[in-house]
Amino acid sequence: MSGAHDARGLGFGKVLGALSGAAGLAVLGAVVAAQLSPTIARKLPVFPFFDTIARFSTPPAAVVAAALAGVLLLVAAWGLFTRRRFVTWYFPAAGWIGFLVTIAAMWPRERLWGLAEFGLKAAQQSGRISSKATVSDLVRATVPGWVWPALILTIVLWVLLLVAGTVYLRRNRDLYQA
Numbered sequence: 697m698s699g700a701h702d703a704r705g706l707g708f709g710k711v712l713g714a715l716s717g718a719a720g721l722a723v724l725g726a727v728v729a730a731q732l733s734p735t736i737a738r739k740l741p742v743f744p745f746f747d748t749i750a751r752f753s754t755p756p757a758a759v760v761a762a763a764l765a766g767v768l769l770l771v772a773a774w775g776l777f778t779r780r781r782f783v784t785w786y787f788p789a790a791g792w793i794g795f796l797v798t799i800a801a802m803w804p805r806e807r808l809w810g811l812a813e814f815g816l817k818a819a820q821q822s823g824r825i826s827s828k829a830t831v832s833d834l835v836r837a838t839v840p841g842w843v844w845p846a847l848i849l850t851i852v853l854w855v856l857l858l859v860a861g862t863v864y865l866r867r868n869r870d871l872y873q874a
Contacts, residue, residue: 706779706871712861713776716787719857720769727752727762741843747805761801765794772861784869788862795854 730737730752737753744750745757752762768790775783804812812831819825819834826833865872 708864709776709779709868709871712857712864713773715857716769716776716861717773719854720766720773723762723766723769727759727766731759741839743802744804744808745801747807749808749811757801761798765798768794779872781872784865784872787865788858791858791861795858799851 726740730740734753737751740752742749742751745761748757750757752759772783772787772790774780775786809831812834816825816829816831816834820827820829825837
């Protein structure tokens with residue numbers, strides 16, 4: 697391989713490392729801010745974590761999952777910047793497993809749908825929502841509008857980062873053997 701190809705390859709690795717590190721710091725920053733400020737914690741959306749409802753301010757599920765994701769992203773960034781041998785396997789494995797676990801943690805299951813139905817019936821009986829409303833109407837009324845585009849953008853960016861990083865590291869693994 698030529699030196700110019702090595703420099704370009706390592707340059708992309710540094711960008712990938714910077715993106716991983718920034719994402720890790722952002723996740724850890726959100727976790728710390730939610731733990732220190734009840735006001736910030738109330739503004740963060742509620743997510744189901746393995747079919748329970750949890751906020752980032754509610755230990756242990758949300759805090760542990762988010763903090764672990766942030767730490768894994770920081771370790772991946774460190775491995776990319778310091779050209780560690782483990783990063784060619786670590787980044788793809790940790791990234792894809794973390795992504796799948798996060799999607800599974802956020803995916804609503806039967807218990808959560810049962811709670812949503814219960815909430816809908818209670819809101820209908822109290823007159824706060826129309827008797828013809830559905831669970832999706834309740835979700836739209838409860839979840840802030842900015843959450844859905846932010847969630848979709850986060851998932852798209854995460855998948856793009858994982859695909860680009862995985863392809864890059866598998867193609868350029870010899871650059872990281874130093």
